[in-house]
Amino acid sequence: MDQSPPRNTSVTVADVAHKAGVSKATAARVLGGYGTVSDRVREVVTAAARALDYRPNEIARSMTTGRSGTIGVVVGDIENPFFSLAVRGITDVARQAGFTVILINSGEDVAAEKAAIRTLLAKRVDGLIVSPAKESEVEHLREASRSGLPLALLDRGSDTLDVDTVIADDRHAAEGITRRLVALGHRRIAYLTACDTPDHRFHTADDINTGSVRRRIEGFLGVCREAGLAEMEDWVHVGAVTSEHTRRIVTAMLQSAQRPTAIIASDSVIGLEVFKVHREFGLSIPEDLSLVSFHDADWTSVTTPPVTVVRQPVYGLGETAAKLLVARLNGNGGEANRIVLRTEVVDRASVADAPA
Known part of the structure; x- marks a missing residue:
């Protein structure tokens, strides 16, 4: 028996x-x-x-x-479709490699990010994938890396951390869309981001702690300077951290005597709010206002008109970061990798010549 x-x-x-x-x-x-x-x-x-x-x-x-079989992941905003898709790339690779993912949202707050890292270290994760809230404050990540814990940075790099990093070619993408808008006659071009400063005003690119956004703004301003457009720093708007904040900023812009003829939204959450507000003002895209958004979110292809976007390799960012981390966990040594993935512009119908 x-x-x-x-x-x-x-x-x-x-x-x-x-x-x-x-x-x-x-x-x-x-x-x-x-x-x-x-x-x-x-x-x-x-x-x-x-x-x-x-x-x-x-x-x-x-x-x-000596292994927990887990990977810790810390991102800025899991409600943002960008991070949701990146995490999907991470979890798919992790699962195939036999790891479980523990995900923590930092809310783009450094203190919360530090607490998240402490929690993950206490849970004895085998490795970390982090999208740093502030590239200027990464000592907690450096300490984790020094302890021998494999670490990969997602979407945002750091010049002071010698660890595997996966980013997109954000500067090149911003340069391309800005050149196109300038070629169409736009001179009043606004760039809108959730990144913020102490006085809620943009002064220089050094004000922006998020590397991916800083590279986009640098690309935007560089092309504007090449085109002879002066004082374009005034057209960079920060602090679009919630839909309410975004609505107030966009409303002020559209009520201004110097209303922008084009807006570049730094993510699809901001882009959606811009789209909503322009209708309330009785404006028409693209006749009155051209709109370009970073990230090819689902909604951008079903609006009237559909929105021109910078399609980022979001799933690939997460997938690549996870592959690099798993390789480290499997004993692969060598120098830190810095991988830059290409973006592409998806032309739809939200961009046209600047209004007379």
């Missing part, structure tokens, strides 16, 4: 070993994925574990292998 325990009890490694007819140490090597056993023994132990509906004790396994 089969003396195996019923399925509603906790099945142990010893139970699996007994059923497979091997030692507990041998069963532990198979179930823990370490050490060397023959293919025949592995098959017998695996079949016994399946028959007993064995579930590994993750705490015990981590004590044995």
Whole structure:
């Protein structure tokens, strides 16, 4: 008679070993994925574990292998479709590699990000993927990296951290769309971002702590200078951190005597609010106002008119960061990688010649 325990009890490694007819140490090597056993023994132990509906004790396994089987991920805003899609790329790779993802939202707040890192370290994650809230404040990330914990940066790099980094070619993308707007006769071009400053005004690109946005603004301003447009810093608007803030900023712009003829939205959440507000003012896109948004969110293709966007390799950013981290976890050494993924402009119908 089969003396195996019923399925509603906790099945142990010893139970699996007994059923497979091997030692507990041998069963532990198979179930823990370490050490060397023959293919025949592995098959017998695996079949016994399946028959007993064995579930590994993750705490015990981590004590044995030194691995928790988890990857910690910290991003700025999980409600933003950009981060949602990037995290999907991370989780797909992690799952295939046998890791579980623990996700924490920082709300683009450095203090919250530091607390998140402390929490993840306490949970003994095997590695970290972080989209830093402020590239100028990364000492907590440096300490984690110094401890030997593999770390990859997502979408936002750091000149002072020598770790794997995956970003998009944001500056090049901003230069391209700005040149196009200038070529169409636009001179009053506004750039709108959620990044903020202490006085809620933009002064120089150094004010922007988020590297991806800073590179876009640098590209935007560089092309404006090439075109002979003066004082374009005044056309960079910061602080669009919520829909209410964005609405107030856009309303003020559209009520101004110097109303912009084109707006570049730094993300699709901002772009959607711009689209909503322009209708309330009885304006028409693109006849009165051209609109370009970073990130090809679903809504941008179904509006009337559909919105021209900078399509970022968002899934690829997460996927690549996770692949780099998994490679480190599998023992791949070498210098830190800095990978730049290309963007593309998706032309739709929200951009036209500047109004007379």
